[in-house]
Amino acid sequence: MCINLLLKWTGVLKIINASRKSLNLLEFLKPCNIATCHAARSLQSCSNHEGKAAQRSELAAKKYLDLTPDKELNQQLTNWIYWDRNPQTMQQIVDAVDCEAWDWLRSRLCQRMQFGTAGLRGEMRAGFDSMNDLVVLQTSQGLCAYIKQQCEQNERSVVIGYDGRHHSKRFAELAATVFLSNQFRVHLFGRTVATPFIPFAVKKLNCLAGVMVTASHNPKQYNGFKLYWTNGAQIVASDEQLIEQNIMQHLEPQESSWQLCSLIGNDLLSDPYEQVVPAYIAALQDEFTCPMLQLNHESHTKIVYTAMQGVGYPYIKLAFMAIQLQPVIPVEQQVQPDPVFSTTPLPNPEEGKVALNLAIQTATEHESNLILANDPDADRLAVAELNEQGKFHIFTGNELGALLGWWVLQSFKQRMPNGKLSNCSMLASTVSSKILKSMAAVEGFSFHETLTGFKWMANMAIELQRQGRTVLFGFEEAIGFMIGTKVLDKDGISAAAHVASMYTYLHEKKYMSLQEQLHEIYDTYGYHASIGSYLLCKDQQIICKIFTRLRSFDAGQQATYPKSILNGEYKISQVRDLTTGYDSSTPNKKPVLPVTPSTQMITFTFENGLVATLRTSGTEPKLKYYAEICGKPEYKKWSELKSTLKRMTAAIVDEFYEPKRYGLEPKPVE
Structure with missing residues (x-):
């Protein structure tokens, strides 16, 4: 069918037409397969593919397919046909042409996935807007060119890792092939690894960059290409734009980019596992004092762990062994990587009991009071603890941020009894709880607020270190935690080790639960009540309408925002719009935090102190909302604060997002 279809395309493939009886087009388009090459242990297979490449060059005599009235679509179809060599994605395009699915083709081919906060992340399918072989090669070629522009070292090197999703290993190998063909030394992990190992x-x-092929906690059909820069942090906006420009200048794959055979016997290629993982585990162990290690060793705490069918389990085992904790009790159905997430339809521990159901069953069976859960690439951590009612309380990211902030502070005081807290810093994103800010006011360290995303937190940490400050901790409400600066990103492995040790310490020394310790933190620094959730919306036009209305709230007049909720009961005192660069609270009406025009984000501060932020997700089709209200340490009417928070948040979502009007789907009910 494929050949018959292509022959309809206005004289395209005339050369093939002359010998169509002997040429199988899909076989002709197949990419070089490293497993085949390795099994053959010869260059015969690569030679065959070089012959196919020559045939492709002949076909390039015709540069334009005239299939539709849409010239842009015709051009992009032409590009895809001449550039792609993956038979599966090629077949998807061929089938779409055969069905005349022009709208689908226009969506796939006439827009590109933008290189942004998380590098690339999208569904795995054909098209320039998706994750596939061709897009990975184009991205790698552009990145390679940018690194060569920026770094003039004689020996350039990169490190590349991948998770357990479909095609992750292949995407990593394709990226490695591009760098090898440009004479980079490539450290390519030979097994699945946790994302924190790349930074x-x-x-x-001493690499110039790091690439992790992962879609983190997204559904099974997604994958991604996450980039770290020379300093070990994710790239900033200025680099994103320049990399995007270089990608657009290197869209046509080089012949060498497809040759996975170059990974065999290449002196520039190595597996860095033995250099990296033991060093990471040793650095983690150094964060614990000898008394704490001894306490862990003597404890018989039973802890249940789930890897969410991702990569975390082998590294959690190594971490717990190093800090002398008893081995975790694994959720057997979820400890091995599974690209279809057969027992975890929502592989995101943020989703609460929906995602942790099997872990709760396992904990109940083994009479364990604590559950630790990594997301599939092990850079996030969820925690649940049995409460007095015999049910598991799943901590929010803000609650864990408070607990880990307290724990890291206590650990610093033990390790550095003469250390100056005035020279220490902690960080949190702007949508996260301000509990660390309240701690800082009492304890004397400095608190710093950043934009959402660990790229901002990591780069802020680097700047603070340049100033001679010690960065103790950073967190984001989306269960992301950075303890110290050994990893300049969220790290679910180290966070799990520290939560387990904190739990052991509280249980053995203070006879307290994590929940009781959290209560003590609020009692000391003030109660912080927060809510964070989302609505689902896949229609960008609706999202645009919602935020345009919020920015022209007064009869359509530009730069006018809501003034209150619940018919004036709760008045808004300040508005900050980090999309447009407006802040009503500053003298020049400009925000202190960086402006990000590509992301929708508006923060409302109410006269009663509640702060609410509405924003879009950079990696998922979600309209997110966050709200927090804080009390002074002496204010003990916590239930009143919680009640006010719930009522106001419900009104904010209803009046500002208008979910009924736009048919927005709520977060799945636990």
């Missing part, structure tokens, strides 16, 4: 490896191996 750690960038610094450990």
Whole structure:
């Protein structure tokens, strides 16, 4: 069918037409397969593909397919046909042409996935807007060109890792092939690894960049290409734009980019596992004092762990062994990587009991009071603890941020009894709880607020270190935690080790639960009540309408925002719009935090102190909302604060997002 279809395309493939009886087009388009090459242990297979490449060059005599009245679509179809060599994605395009699915083709081919906060992340399918072989090669070629522009070292090196999703290993190998063909030394992990190991490896191996192929906690059909820069942090906006420009200048794959055979016996290629993972585990162990290690060793705490069918389990085992904790009790159905997430339809521990159901069953069976859960690439951590009612309380990211902030502070005081807290810093994103700010006011360290995303937190940490400050901790409400600076990103492995040790310490020394310790933190620094959730919306036009209305709230007049909720009961005192660059609270009406025009984000501060932020997600089709209200340490009417928070948040969502009007789907009910 494929050949018959292509022959309809206005004289395209005339050369093939002359010998169509002997040429199988899909076989002709197949990419080089490293497993085949390795099994053959010869260059015969690569030679065959070189012959196919020559045939492709002949076909390039015709540069334009005239299939539709849409010239842009015709051009992009032409590009895809001449550039793609993956038979599966090629077949998707061919089938769409055969069905005349022009709208689908226009969506796939006439817009590109933008290189942004998380590098690339999208569904795995054909098209320039998706994750596939061709897009990975184009991205790698552009990134390679940008690194060569920026870094003039004689020996350039990168580190590349991948998770357990479909095609992750292949995407990583394709990226490695591009860098090898440009004479980079490539440290390519030979097994699935946790995302935090890549930024750690960038610094450990003095690499110019690091790439992690992962879609983190997204559904099974997604994958991604996450980039770390020379400093071990994710790239900033200025680099994103320049990399995007270089990608657009290197869209046509080089012949060498497809040759996975170059990964065999290449002196520039190595597996960095033995250099990186033991060093990471040793650095983690150094964060614990000898008394704490001894306490862990003597404890018989039973802890249940789930890897969410991702990559975390082997590294959690190594971490717990290093800090002398008893081995975790694994959720057997979820400890091995599974690209279809067969027992975890929502592989995101943020989703609460929907995602942790099997872990709760396992904990109940083994009479364990604590559950630790990594997301599939092990950079986030969820925690649940049995409460007095015999049910598991799943901590929010803000609650865990408070607990880990307290724990890291206590650990610093133990390790550095003469250390100056005035020279220490903690960080949190702007949508996260301000509990660390309240701690800082009492304890004397400095608190710093950043934009959402660990790229901002990591780069802020680097700047603080340049100033001679010690960065103790940073967190984001989306269960992301950065303890110290060995990894300049969220790290679910180290967070799990510290939560388990904190739990052990509280249980053995203070006879307290994590929940009781959280209560003590609020009693000391003030109660912080927060809500964070989302609505689902896949229609960008609706999202645009919602935020346009909020920015022209007064009869359509530009730069006018809501003034109150609930018919004036709760008045808004300040508005900050980090999309447009407006802040009503500053003298020049400009925000202190960086402006990000590509992301919708508006924060409303109410006269009673409640702060609410509405924003879009950078990686998922979600309209997110966050709200927090804080009390002074002496204010003990916590239930009143919580009640006010719930009522106001419900009104904010209803009046500002208008979910009924736009048919927005709520977060799945636990």
